[in-house]
Amino acid sequence: MTEPQATTGQQVLAPGHSMASITDKVSAIVLTRPVGKRWLFGFTLGFILTCVLFTTIANLLVTGVGIWGLNAPVGWGFDIINFVWWIGIGHAGTLISAILLLLRQNWRTSINRFAEAMTLFAVSCAGLYPLLHMGRPWFFYWLMPIPNTMELWPQWRSPLIWDVFAVSTYASVSALFWYVGLIPDLATLRDRTTSRLGRMVYGVLAMGWRNSAKHWHQYETAYNLLAGLCTPLVVSVHTVVSFDFAVGVVPGWHATVFPPYFVAGAIFAGFAMVLILCIPIRAVYGLQDFITMKHLENMGKILLATCLMVSYGYAMEIFTAFYTANTYEEYLMHNRLHGPYATSYYALWFCNLIVPQVLWFKWARTNVWVLFIVSLAVSVGMWLERFVIIVLSLSRDFMPSMWGQYRGTPWDWSMYVGTIGLFITLLFLFLRFLPVISIFEMRTLLPEAKVGDHGEHS
Amino acid sequence: MASDGTTHGGTPAQQLSLINLLGAVLPIGLLAWAFAMNPPAALRSYLWAFCVVAAVPCGSLALLALQHLTGGAWGVTMRRPLEAAVRTLPLVALLFVPLALGAHILYPWANGSYTAPYPKSLYLNVPAFQLRAGVYFAVWIVLGTVLNYWSTRQDRENPPDFDRRFRLIAGPTLGLYGLTITFASIDWVMSLEPMWFSSIFGVLFGVGQILSAFVFAILMVLLFSDRPPLRGVIRAGHLRDYGSLLLAFVMIWMYLSISQFILIWSANLKEEAPYYVERSHGIWPIMAGLVVLAQFFTPFLVLLTRDGKRNARSLGWVAGMVLAARAAELYWFIAPARPVDHHTLLWSDLVALPALAGPWFLFFTWQLSRRPLLPLHVDPTPAEDHHG
Numbered sequence: 035m036t037e038p039q040a041t042t043g044q045q046v047l048a049p050g051h052s053m054a055s056i057t058d059k060v061s062a063i064v065l066t067r068p069v070g071k072r073w074l075f076g077f078t079l080g081f082i083l084t085c086v087l088f089t090t091i092a093n094l095l096v097t098g099v100g101i102w103g104l105n106a107p108v109g110w111g112f113d114i115i116n117f118v119w120w121i122g123i124g125h126a127g128t129l130i131s132a133i134l135l136l137l138r139q140n141w142r143t144s145i146n147r148f149a150e151a152m153t154l155f156a157v158s159c160a161g162l163y164p165l166l167h168m169g170r171p172w173f174f175y176w177l178m179p180i181p182n183t184m185e186l187w188p189q190w191r192s193p194l195i196w197d198v199f200a201v202s203t204y205a206s207v208s209a210l211f212w213y214v215g216l217i218p219d220l221a222t223l224r225d226r227t228t229s230r231l232g233r234m235v236y237g238v239l240a241m242g243w244r245n246s247a248k249h250w251h252q253y254e255t256a257y258n259l260l261a262g263l264c265t266p267l268v269v270s271v272h273t274v275v276s277f278d279f280a281v282g283v284v285p286g287w288h289a290t291v292f293p294p295y296f297v298a299g300a301i302f303a304g305f306a307m308v309l310i311l312c313i314p315i316r317a318v319y320g321l322q323d324f325i326t327m328k329h330l331e332n333m334g335k336i337l338l339a340t341c342l343m344v345s346y347g348y349a350m351e352i353f354t355a356f357y358t359a360n361t362y363e364e365y366l367m368h369n370r371l372h373g374p375y376a377t378s379y380y381a382l383w384f385c386n387l388i389v390p391q392v393l394w395f396k397w398a399r400t401n402v403w404v405l406f407i408v409s410l411a412v413s414v415g416m417w418l419e420r421f422v423i424i425v426l427s428l429s430r431d432f433m434p435s436m437w438g439q440y441r442g443t444p445w446d447w448s449m450y451v452g453t454i455g456l457f458i459t460l461l462f463l464f465l466r467f468l469p470v471i472s473i474f475e476m477r478t479l480l481p482e483a484k485v486g487d488h489g490e491h492s
Numbered sequence: 493m494a495s496d497g498t499t500h501g502g503t504p505a506q507q508l509s510l511i512n513l514l515g516a517v518l519p520i521g522l523l524a525w526a527f528a529m530n531p532p533a534a535l536r537s538y539l540w541a542f543c544v545v546a547a548v549p550c551g552s553l554a555l556l557a558l559q560h561l562t563g564g565a566w567g568v569t570m571r572r573p574l575e576a577a578v579r580t581l582p583l584v585a586l587l588f589v590p591l592a593l594g595a596h597i598l599y600p601w602a603n604g605s606y607t608a609p610y611p612k613s614l615y616l617n618v619p620a621f622q623l624r625a626g627v628y629f630a631v632w633i634v635l636g637t638v639l640n641y642w643s644t645r646q647d648r649e650n651p652p653d654f655d656r657r658f659r660l661i662a663g664p665t666l667g668l669y670g671l672t673i674t675f676a677s678i679d680w681v682m683s684l685e686p687m688w689f690s691s692i693f694g695v696l697f698g699v700g701q702i703l704s705a706f707v708f709a710i711l712m713v714l715l716f717s718d719r720p721p722l723r724g725v726i727r728a729g730h731l732r733d734y735g736s737l738l739l740a741f742v743m744i745w746m747y748l749s750i751s752q753f754i755l756i757w758s759a760n761l762k763e764e765a766p767y768y769v770e771r772s773h774g775i776w777p778i779m780a781g782l783v784v785l786a787q788f789f790t791p792f793l794v795l796l797t798r799d800g801k802r803n804a805r806s807l808g809w810v811a812g813m814v815l816a817a818r819a820a821e822l823y824w825f826i827a828p829a830r831p832v833d834h835h836t837l838l839w840s841d842l843v844a845l846p847a848l849a850g851p852w853f854l855f856f857t858w859q860l861s862r863r864p865l866l867p868l869h870v871d872p873t874p875a876e877d878h879h880g
Contacts, residue, residue, distance in 0.1 A: 191758065269747065281758045288759050291691035293751040342667055350674075350691040357678070358689050358763065359609040394663075 047144075047479045048323035056324075056476045057222060060469050063319055065227050069466070072318060077462040083455020090449045091166065099169050101445040108428045108440035113167040115420040116450050118275055119303070120160035121201065122296075122416060125268055126304025127153025128208055131215070132264035135257075141332055143475045144324040148315070148464070149308050150212040155460040156307070157205045159453040164197070166449075193277035200274040204267045211260040217243050218253065218474045272300040279423065285362040286427040289354060295347030299416060302340035302386075305333050306412035311461070313406050315470065324471050327400050334399035337412065341390040344419075348387070362432055374439065375426050378418050385415025519847035526840035534840045535598040539591060540826045541844035543681065544704075544819045545852050546584050550673060551705025552577035553636050554698070557665035560639070560658040565874040566733040569726060571867055573712040575643055576860040577705065578636035583855050585629040587848060591680070592622045601686045608686065616686060621679055628672045635665045643867065650869040673698040681822075684829035688767045690756065696748045703741045703787075704818045707811035710734050712860070714808045721866045728802040729874030735801025738791060742814065746788040770828050779824050786817035819845065 093101055104111050127149040134142035165171045177198045179188055188195040221243035224236035243249060276296035279287040289295075309330065316325040355367040370379045389411040392398040399405065430437045442450075464470070526534040552574040559567025559574070591598070600606040601616040608616045638661060646654045674694025682693050690696075713734075717726040756764045771780065791810045794800040801807065823841070866872060 273747075273751065277754070280755050283759050283761060288755070288761070289691045290693070290752045290755045291695070292755070294692065294695060294748065342670075346670060346674075350694070354689060354691050356611055357615060359612040360763070364611075 047476065048326060051323065051480065053477050053480065056480075057226075057473050059321075060324070060471050060473045060476070061223060061226055063465070064223060064467060064469060065232075073462060073466065076458065077466075080455050080458030080460075080462055083452055084459045085455075086448050087452025087456055090445055090452055091162075093445065094166055094449075095171075099167065101443065102449075103441055103443045103446055105438055105440065107431065107436055107438040108425060110424050110428060111440055112442045112446040112450060113163045115417065115424055116453065117160050117163035117167075118420045119417050120156045120163075120453065121275060122272065122300035122303040123307045123413075124153040124156035124160065124204075124208075124304065125272060125297075125300040126308050127151070127156075128204075128211075128264050128268045129301055129304065130308070131211060132261040133268065135261045136265065140479060141329055143479060144321075144471045145308065145312060145329055145333075146475075147212075147215065147468075147472045148311065148461075148470050150208065150215070151461070151464045151468075152307060152311060153208050154205070154212060155457050155464075157201070157208065158460070159457050161201065161205065162453060193274055193281050196274045197278060200267075200271045204271045207260065207263055207267055211257075211264055214253070214256055214260060215472065216468065217241060218245070219469045219472060221245065222473055223469065269297055272297045284427045284431055285360075285366040286351070286423060289351060291347055291350045295344065295350075298340050298343035298347070299419065302337065302344055302412060303416040305337050305340065306409040306416070309333055309337070309405050309409040310413065313402050313409075315465070317402075319465075319470070321471065324476060330402065330405055331396075331399045334393045334405055334408075337408065338390055338393040341386065341393075341412075345387050348383070365430070366427065369430050370422065370426055373426065373430065375422065375429075379422050379426070382415050382418040382422055385411040386419060389415075519843040519845075519850060522843040523840065523847040526843065530840070531594065531597050532603075533838055534844075535591070535594045536826065537838055537840035537844035538594075538848075539598065539680065540823055540841060541848040542587055542591060543822045543826065544845060545587065545848045547701040547704035547818060547822070548708045548852075549577045549580045549584050549636075549705075550632065550669075551698075551701035551703070552709070553581070553632055553639075554666060554669045554673075554702050555705050555709070556639055557635075557662040557669065558702075560655070560662035561666070563655070564733065565730055565872055566737060568867060568870045568872040569713055569722070569730055570709045570734075571643070571870075572863055572865050573709045573860060574705065575640050575863070576856055577708070579640055579859045580852060580855050581629065581633050581636050583852060585633065587852070588625060588629065592625055595621050599683055599686075601683060606686045612686075616683055624675060624679055628676050631668055631672050635661070635668065639665070644863070646870075647864070647868045670694075670698060673701065681825050684826060685767060685770075687763050689763065690752055690767075692748055692752050696745070696752065699741065699745050699748060700818060700821065703745055703814060706738060706741055707814045707818075710738070710811040711808065711815070714804055714811075716865055717804065721864060725866065725872050727874065730872075731804060731807055732798075732801045733874065735795045735807055738807075738810070738814070739795040739801075742788050742791045742795075746784070746792075749784075771824065776824060776828055779820060783817050783821045783824060786813045787821065 102111060102113065104113075127146075130142050130149040131146040131153075135146075165174055168174065176186070177188060177195065188198075217240055220236050220240040224233055224240050227233055227236060273293040273296065276292040280289060280292040282288060312325055312330070312333075316322055352367060355363040370376065389408055392404060392408060397404075398408075425440050429440050523534065523538070526537065556571070556574040556578055559571065595618050596602045599616075599621075601608050601613075602618050602621075607613075614620070639658070642654070642658060642661075645651070674697075677694045677697035681697065682688065682690070713722065713726065713730075716722050753768065756768060759765075771777070791814060794806055794810050799806070800810075827841075
């Protein structure tokens, strides 16, 4: 009865590979492949944009948050939009690595490593925003419940303070999970590298991994425990983010559907980003045997499923406005459809609802160009979604006398573009110095690994 | 291994239905009497019993689609109980008729105690309510019939690549179920308190139905697990999968419930908060606590352990407890909104549930006995046990 396993194995790993060829192919990207022009170009681009980010931050610290477009009714702008956008993108990594591991979906194996890396980089970008939004970020430790002479405590009823704990826990557990997963591969790199420096660095990072049965046993336990820990974190982080809004009584924010709707939106955006990264990486590094069409198709399916969940959220927002017959909720819908930002609302519908419908068809899910374009549309759409939720509700709430307008300043944009640069830089460094695909997990997909693994039991 | 599936599960199922027949006649008579005595109260009891009973077939439709989409041994072993439950949907539609006809007595927006403002009145009126119910049932019955018909064809002809066909309709089925059950929950339950609105309620109600259907199907599989064709097929691997999924479902349910509560509690708006204020007096907080204990904490702690999942006895107990808690949860949704005496159980409640559940279960067992208890051409072995 090994047949079904072998066929599944073939779908997620092209035939003709052996333990050695997998190790060679993946580790060569780090160890022997020369620094290419394309890598250099990407890294330089990312680095320039990161410099833009640092310039913005320097100006922000010197001048203050006034350089952003925030104003009296719209106290949350690009900073919170981008915070939510980045943190949402991170979710796919944890979903792929933890939940799909627990569900024993073996197709996750080749994409989990860089999806997790993507999570960490996205969370780093996200974390910058609320920190800098404080205006005096050097007092960030006031967010912690530290006993002090002024008896000043965080407001525990505010989800903003829950966010501090949710995001920092998420970041640290994700980092740990990623690092633990890397250890066996770091040891492989240590053993295969020819440079002295490489041996030292990878050797230290591999923490004395010797491939002993005891090591593997402890590794499996640790990895599964961390996966279990990560699973509630995926849900909790974006739930708390949704609470940031839903606890407020601003029209359009206070909806009980927000928690699951935000979590679905995060996974939607995250998978779109995984596809955006995965499609060029597999082409440039020739990894089509490892990241197969099966992976891309499955991600397309998840994209479609989460698109439908997000659409449900939009539908319920509209229905609520109608059903509650509440003046302010009704006006909010009117404002979305006919107000000054109506274009964003229609664009959001187009990007998030209409474009992904093409994924109902198999030809679309197996065409890299279609997947890439849909993913780009979704990324834009999810940014617009946060823009619509935050800016539209804040700019026109209850009292017309307090209405205002909002637009991002060049500094808002430079900060946004800068975090994209930081993300790209970190990603390119990761591609160059760490194995982009989990080598040892790929080896377990081989048919011979299956026989050796289970033969003695049956 | 699929070839032992040829034996029909008729005998045990018929034994079950005889006991049921006796138990069903008496409550029906009493419920009819309750209708004559106090129509609004009896209708309210009837609505509760209807929601408890309908949860299993409606949730089964969603689960049936889900297991076609995801595949896996848990779905194969559960498929026949789910299909049988889906085939009871026409009966459920029939059971809805008294509610459709009695809407003008039961619902505040129809009996004159609440006047819906303009755009809302387009939604909350008796003809629209009846029309929508007709649409829901039509959608469910059509989808259920197609899924059932294809399953019979698969048994009979075993056409190649039939799973793909199932998947083709399973996706839209789940989507349509999500949409219809949202509006059904608004119509049937949420509009009992017409001022109140919670946009998560449809999801909460739907997940509750899926939970009901899932534990019901677990109980059915366990009940027949020591008889052919299930004997020897059901292994620890299946039970572990059931347990893991049940754990996931109770966690989702708790997540949705607690989110709704936290958001409404913290916003403290006059349209929303009364829902929980109403339920914080009398027996309601105790009942809520028991529901959370039986539908979340106990299953969570039991199913978190490896043995709790793989042991048929503990799994059976947990499933039974969740099924009972679901009835209590629906009572907690529906009963506090009653226009009659607030804080006591009504005697019509006691007869309504057996009066509806009895005939339904009878119909279900009859449907279950008509097909083999396992699909004939689908392998029911868990994936990890394949290296034989």
